[in-house]
Amino acid sequence: MRYGGAEGTLALKNASMSVRDGEFVAVVGPSGCGKSTLMKAVTGLWPPTRGEVTVAGKAVKGPVGIVGMAFQNSVQLPWRNTLDNIMLPLEIVEPHASRLHAHKSDYVAKARELMGLVGLTGFEKRYPWQLSGGMQQRASLCRALIHDPKLLMLDEPFGALDMFTREELWGVLQDLWMARKPTVILVTHDLREAVFLADRILVMSARPGRFVAEYNVPFPRPRTLETTYLPDFIEITHMLRSLIQSARQDAA
Numbered sequence: 001m002r003y004g005g006a007e008g009t010l011a012l013k014n015a016s017m018s019v020r021d022g023e024f025v026a027v028v029g030p031s032g033c034g035k036s037t038l039m040k041a042v043t044g045l046w047p048p049t050r051g052e053v054t055v056a057g058k059a060v061k062g063p064v065g066i067v068g069m070a071f072q073n074s075v076q077l078p079w080r081n082t083l084d085n086i087m088l089p090l091e092i093v094e095p096h097a098s099r100l101h102a103h104k105s106d107y108v109a110k111a112r113e114l115m116g117l118v119g120l121t122g123f124e125k126r127y128p129w130q131l132s133g134g135m136q137q138r139a140s141l142c143r144a145l146i147h148d149p150k151l152l153m154l155d156e157p158f159g160a161l162d163m164f165t166r167e168e169l170w171g172v173l174q175d176l177w178m179a180r181k182p183t184v185i186l187v188t189h190d191l192r193e194a195v196f197l198a199d200r201i202l203v204m205s206a207r208p209g210r211f212v213a214e215y216n217v218p219f220p221r222p223r224t225l226e227t228t229y230l231p232d233f234i235e236i237t238h239m240l241r242s243l244i245q246s247a248r249q250d251a252a
């Protein structure tokens with residue numbers, strides 16, 4: 001996958017991966033290795049120069065409707081309250097857009113249910129600027145899930161948060177995933193986050209990115225912060241750190 005024509009930046013090369021229905025996969029790798037590019041390819045936001053992407057058995061030719069997305073900088077529309085921000089995808093993604101007017105109360109109930117799951121009950125009428133960063137990311141997760149996407153793409157969703165809030169949101173995301181079981185692809189620089197959340201971790205090489213290792217995470221769910229202090233947990237994060245360190249050195 002190349003940006004800017006034949007002489008442009010080669011972001012991904014021979015980057016082949018597959019994810020099972022309902023699986024939670026984390027993608028880690030050196031900075032600039034093409035993780036976000038991978039997300040753009042999978043969601044159909046940027047077509048690969050060569051190769052193909054298949055989601056739910058169909059070749060991706062443009063933006064994929066069954067995807068929910070959340071990024072590091074959760075952009076909530078400042079003139080909409082939290083409930084209305086969460087409901088935004090319903091105005092865009094079919095079949096919900098055509099049904100929204102006639103079934104508004106059902107959809108509002110669904111948004112409230114999601115808000116309950118992430119601990120935002122009572123904040124429906126608050127505007128984004130009245131919420132903390134962590135609360136805005138909770139709202140982003142709800143917005144990413146409101147249209148029941150089969151695939152949830154998360155690109156550093158907690159990257160801008162302090163460690164305590166981040167760890168709290170790992171639990172929130174795990175609960176959401178266990179309740180709804182979407183397929184998740186999480187891009188993260190935080191190796192503890194990857195090990196806490198994922199069933200399987202894919203490690204990328206330096207740019208042009210490809211997959212150089214994968215690791216199945218053995219811990220039963222629900223995982224708790226106590227899990228992160230287990231010797232095995234620490235050993236896996238060390239091992240991932242060494243793999244990424246070697247990938248960075250190979251590139252140097």
Ligand SMILES: Nc1ncnc2c1ncn2[C@@H]1O[C@H](COP(=O)(O)OP(=O)(O)OP(=O)(O)O)[C@@H](O)[C@H]1O
Pocket residue numbers: 003004009010011030031032033034035036037038207
């Ligand atoms: N729209 C674009 N146009 C040109 N080059 C781009 C574009 N987007 C990304 N790149 C380049 O492609 C390469 C991979 O970028 P990408 O954002 O996918 O990496 P990343 O692994 O997500 O980075 P980071 O870990 O720092 O977030 C980088 O060299 C980047 O400069």
